[in-house]
Amino acid sequence: MVRFLFLIGVLISISGHSQSKIDSLEKRVGLEKVDSLKVNLLLDLFDEYQYEDPAKADTSIHRALDIAKGIQDKRYEVMALNAFADLLNGRAQNDSAITVFQKALTLAERIAYNSGKGIALLGLGNTYLSKGDLIQAEAYHKRNIAFAGQVDDFEGMASSHNNLGNIYNEKGEYKKAMEAYTYAAKMNTEIGNEKNAGINLANIGLINQKLSNYDKALDYYAKSDSLFKKFGFLPGRAFVLKNMGVVYRNQEKPDAALEKYHQALESYKQMDLKREMSQVYQNIGNIYSDKSQSDQAIYNYHRSLSIAVQTSDSINMAMFSQSLGQEFFYAKKWDSAGYYSKRALEMAKVVGADLTVMDGYKTLSEVNYASFNYKDAYDFRILYQTMRDSLYTIEKRDLAEGIEAQYQNEQKTKEIALLASEKELQALQLSKRKNERNGTIAIATFMLLLAVLLYNQYRIKQKANKELQELDQLKSNFFANISHEFRTPLTLIKGPIEHLEQNPEEKLGREDVKMIRRNTNKVLGLVNQLLDLSRIDQDKLQLKSTEGDVFKCLRTASASFNSLAAQRNMDYRVKVPNGMLWAAFDRDKLEKVVYNLLSNAFKFSEDGELVVLETSYANTELVIQVWDSGRGISKDKLPFIFDRFFQVDSSITKDREGSGIGLSLSKDLVELMDGTITVSSEEGKGTYFTVQIPIERIKTPQASVEVSIREEANEIPKPETFEWPKADSRDLPEILLIEDNDDMRQFIKKQLLNTYRVIEAKNGEQGLKMAMAYLPELLITDLMMPKMDGIELCKKLKTNLETSHVPVIMLTARAGVENKIEGLETGADDYLTKPFEAKELVVRVKNLIDQRQRLREHYRNNAYTVHPEKITTTSLDRKFLEQVLDLLEKEHANANFGVPQMQRSLAMSKTQLQRKTKALTNESPGELLRNFRLKRAAQLLSQKADTVTQIAYQVGFNNLSYFAKCFKALYGVSPSSY
Structure with a gap:
């Protein structure tokens, strides 16, 4: 069934109609004497009446047809036929619409009227699509694309590509659909039809939504919405906002979904689209139902139901009544739940909505059970189960028939092949002599035995080589892992001892001693295991029974x-x-x-x-x-799993x-x-x-x-009462520490805590979320971690515009050069191998933070020009800063250009822009723009390019006193003194 494919197409046609324009057209039709002009006026009047007054629209189009038939120039008749066919298609009279479009196409081809032919081909494709005949619809749209290419009708080509996307989408060929929509968007953009390009982008968003690619769907919806907003296209905006709400609900972001649904609802109210309003109220009710806020859910379901009743929308009346019944059940209001579910059941049976009937039986069964009415509960449960089995039996039967047909075809193919091979064998046997056959068999047997012996030797050799390679690989992995096992506890033993050596007057704390004991026992246990394995291999390990x-x-x-x-x-x-x-x-x-x-x-x-x-x-x-x-x-x-050195989880992200x-x-x-x-x-x-x-x-x-x-007794001690750690409110740089080993994390934190604020994460996935939320001054991460390793974490941070500027120090127990190169290639700013000197880590942290601060100071102290490559550390940051400076260079003289315009031009939210500019330049977007203008003014003043007043206007200041105040605050002198 074609469901949402034409929704955007319908929205295009919706627009406000001016009564004064209709009156004017009717007056001109009555006064016009020239038949050709009168046909044009009647077609315009038909367009105005089409959605306002269907009866008058019929009258207008039939008058136009009657007059056009008497005109010698048959182009007007083609125009009227196409308009009339479009009207029939909009009223779901598909067969009649096809007949009229065919008549228009035949006449247009006979008189070589290219525009009319293109419209007829496009209309036939759309009508067959509405009818559900996808084969004919695809054929006509492809035919229109070929014809439009010959006559340079780019708009017609774009329309047919968009509709091909609808066809492929309906067929489940999503890749082809995406290609068709993309081609249509590109063509509409090239010919300047940005509104239709927005519609194409919205269709691409729908495909991604259908494929659960929610981030991509939101991206395309945002792009299409920006185009709709530009043209004030309210129907398109409402459609996009509603679907963004659907995506956010699927992403389990209820608050964001509610915001989009309410925005869509306001738009539909402005256009007075009742059916769409009722659907949005239903969506809002679903959100509150998800959040277990039954009162709000019931209120919105009531709103959707009342609108459906007003518009006599039987299907939605049944569906919304069932939603109310289910929600009242959740709210434990059994009487109301039973009332609405029965209403839903009655209406759904009338309109043939089987799924709603099935849901109604289920809800009534649950309501009666909760009300201790077990007999009715059982009866409704039987009805629900019977209907459910019936619906699924149909699907299974169709599937079984398809499998059986496929099996029969395969059997027939095999039988034919078998008969052919038997005939060939008989012919071959008849053509050979007995002695030749015996000789051939003897030679073949000898050659086969020889080949088997050679192949067997080859297999044995290959198997031995493979086993040796696998054993060698297992040993390599074992030594890499065992070195990692040793390096982490050795770091935690070595660190406190070195601290004690450098500070002999201090004493080790109790927790440090416990940590050293834990990790010493861990190393001892590993050594004992290795010794036991060695003794077992040498048959020296004996039982010592007591x-x-x-x-x-x-x-x-x-x-x-x-x-x-x-x-x-x-x-x-x-x-x-x-x-x-x-x-x-x-x-x-x-x-x-x-x-x-x-x-x-x-x-x-x-x-x-x-x-x-x-x-x-x-x-x-x-x-x-x-x-x-x-x-x-x-x-x-x-x-x-009992093999030596084998590990079930051998990945770098071992839990x-x-x-x-x-x-x-x-x-x-x-x-x-x-x-x-x-x-x-x-x-x-x-x-x-x-x-x-x-x-x-x-x-x-x-x-x-x-x-x-x-x-x-083997009682498990009760866990200690958890207490929330006190927030660190010191005005110090913030460092995010990501390490899965608790002792190592506490040891590193202790080294940094006097100089920095430290926040912690236990794995890469949690660390990535905290990095996005807090944007720390610096990030320290282990390489081998559960859920997300340090390599992947670093890649994600350095390829994200919000976090690309954050310096990363990577810690690892893997000491190989290739491991270090791999870590640095992902964008890590520094790399430390365990066991490491605690003092070295502190110095490297300080150097990286100081380096970032010097880059910001370089920007602030630069008098006139800034080179992005000198104040950024990544190509992503450099590209962003170049984009910002180019924008300021282009727009600084525009007094109306401010931070909101900057956000739109850079396609960034206020928070994103604030965070990024603050991190790179230590200035907010507003300060960045103001200081850029002041620096340019200082440059012009030093060159005596013009008067102070004129220079102030040239750099975008309308208020001279404000300009002088800002200038003096930055440079310490007034503009005239400078």
């Missing part, structure tokens, strides 16, 4: 994760049987297995999810199960740190204890590890240590 309580060991190992679970608000459950399991086992190795499995579960689970450790013992077998509700592991990676040896070590340790470890997983649902270890229970000694209930 008697003890296995269950107590498991409780103790699992309890070490309690604080982490509380910190991340996770549902951490430990299910270990009460009592004792006294046996001989290797405590250290069992703890390492449990620790690695739990660590892996926490690593690949989001905050607030579930992690479970469950233990059981039966038939001399200890079973340990660890599972989580995290992200899971894909089927293609699951077979490799959690890791070296790829934990699970491999766990498997080796379990097998050393004659046990087995298995895993099952499903993406998005979690991972399930099962460890089975043979353990022989021994009799508990009488002198065993008593188990304290309090000691055995």
Whole structure:
């Protein structure tokens, strides 16, 4: 169905009609004696009446047709026929319109009337499109494009390209539609028809909206709106504003959507377009419904319904009544909900709106259930389910028929190919002799065996090479990752020690000592894992069994994760049987297995999810199960997770740190204890590890240590009460620090806090949002971070006009030259490798901030001319500043040119322009414009180019006293003294 494709076309035709003009035309028609002029007047009168008074429009066009038939110049008859056909098309009398357009086309071709032929071809294409015959519509528009190209009718070509875009859009060929709309916009722009170009751009916006490319859609809507605004084209503006509201709602920006809907509503009120007004009220009600503000939603749905009733719009009456019924249900007003849903149901059945009928059944079922009327609730639910199944069955049946037809065609093709091959084989067998066949078979067999042997050797060699390359790559990745694992904790150990060395009179704080201990234990744990792997490879790792309580060991190992679970608000459950399991086992190795499995579960689970450790013992077998509700592991990676150095997430944006040896070590340790470890997983649902270890229970000694209930309890400590940090209100430069390691982030913050205000982000995605919101003086970011790495973050910052000027220091544990080059190529201003000197970081931060300040001072102190390349650090900033200075050079003499005009010329909002000019020049847009004019005045005064008064006027000042005041404030002397 052609829905929104003609909406813009309809809007073009809507315009105000002057009663005085109609009266004038009627008077002139009555006085006119020349038939050809009278036809023209009647066609003009028809245009005025077409949307004002349909009956009088019919009279005018029929009078024009009757008079035109008697005129020798048949061009007038073609004009009248085209106008009459257009009227029929507008009234949805498509077949009649096609007949009249064909008659006009035949007559125009016979008398070689190019203009009339083009209009007829365009009209036929539009009419077939209205009718839904896309094949004929496309054929006529392509025919019109070819003809318009021959007679240089560029406007006709543009119109047909726009309509081709509508056709391709309806067919779902969005790429072709986009190309057609773009071509139409380009052509309309070239011929100066900017209003139609705006319509083309709005159509492109609709395509992007349909494809969920919301940012592009908003961009095209803004461009089309600027053109509509230029020509005061209110219908086009209203249409664009309404669709911008739809986009903002899809982007979950309800306040922005409401603003656009209200602007569109005011425009439709001015044009008195009732149907559009009712739809906008419906859209506004949807926003308030999304925000759970039922009173406001109900108010707007009532407004939309009352207008639909006024205009006798049955479909919308049913739809809006259903919206009211649903909203009253949300507001728990069951009587009103039932009343409006029943009304919607009755009207929808009459007009055949099946989806609204289905929704009505559903709402009535819910209302009756909430009102404890279970029988009616059940009946309506059955009706809803039946209708829903019916609608979807039709779709499934059509799909099945299509698949069956395709299958039958493929089978027939295969049968034909099989018959042909059998005939060829028979012919070949008959043409060969028996001895030749035997000889050929013998030679072929020998050659085949030889080829198989050679190919098998080649495959073995290739497979070995591939495995060696993969192993080499895994080792390279392992050493890169393990170096990263070492460098971060070493930085945090090295930093406080160097500070203590440089300041012997100071003492390390308690938190610094705890941080050093944490990171020392982390390095020690990594070293121990590497040593264990080495011993396993050399068969030197042996079990050291001692008697003890296995269950107590498991409780103790699992309890070490309690604080982490509380910190991340996770549902951490430990299910270990009460009592004792006294046996001989290797405590250290069992703890390492449990620790690695739990660590892996926490690593690949989001905050607030579930992690479970469950233990059981039966038939001399200890079973340990660890599972989580995290992200899971894909089927293609699951077979490799116990391989040495393999990592499920090997990207630079790993959510959690890791070296790829934990699970491999766990498997080796379990097998050393004659046990087995298995895993099952499903993406998005979690991972399930099962460890089975043979353990022989021994009799508990009488002198065993008593188990304290309090000691055995495995309660998760409650998280400490969160307190909002106090805002830093010091007048100091602001630095954004992005680092996923908490210790590293606090260490760096501590080095900078005395000199700067520091705001923090835990990952690249959060850091990008904060950079856009705060526009800091400088940004420090880690390279390897979750969700968005430092490389991508830097690219986004340096290619965005709002943030391109912010200096970036990149920190990384990757020490290779290629890593450093990659970081600098993305636009990073500086690069530091972990472990680094804290003092070096502070100095580099100071140098970059001072450099930016010197660039601003250079601009402020420059007397007359400014070179953008000397006060910018990126090509994007340079281009922006060149654009600003060119604009000021061009417009500074215009007294009416101010900041609003500057915003429009640069296509920037007030906030964007304020932030950017302040960052680059330390001046607001108003100060920038005023000081530019004053500097130009000083230049002219120094050259004695004219009088003070004339120079003031030349640089855009109308008020001489204000000019003198500003001049003296900048230069310290009056203009005449200067």
